[in-house]
Amino acid sequence: MLYVILAAAILVFWLVAVDRPVLLIHFKSGQISKQKGHFPATFRHNVMDIAKRTPFDGEVKVYQQRSGTKLVFSKHIPKATQQRIRNVFPHQSFLSKGKRHSH
Template sequence: MLYVIIIAALVIFWLVAVDRPVLKVVFKQGHIEKIKGHFPNKFQHNVQEIGERNPFDGEMKVYQLRTGPKLVFSKQVPKKVQQRIRNVFPHQGFSSKSGKKAG
């Protein structure tokens, strides 16, 4: 019986503590170093262009929440660059997979 409680505790810890973004992008000198997840082509092109004009290091993560996608940037990414990326972010490209229809 104790092993069931331990396994349940490990599963709950994994669900809460493990970082699970839909998209993770690592930048080095404004260039995309590593991509993990679905990165829509148009958004990727826009982000590359922003990086070429304003070189920066850091990472960007996109989380899928019930209310929609959420962008999270590392502290190294300048606020101006963060805002430019938010402006070109395709909210439709990261729509919720719940199957609900609006209206």
């Protein structure tokens, strides 16, 4: 019985404490140095164009939430650059599995 409780506690801790973005992008001097997760081609092209015009260092994380997606930027990325990335972000490529849109 103790093993079940311990396993459940570890599982809950892992689900709450571990940082699990659906997309993680690291930038170094305006170049993508590391990426992890689903990175749509058009979004990648637009982000690379933004980074080439205004080089920066930092990271961008995309989280999947019930209400949609959430972009989180490191504090090293300028606010104007953050807004440009938000403007080109393809929300339709990151729809949650339970969310359906009628056309």
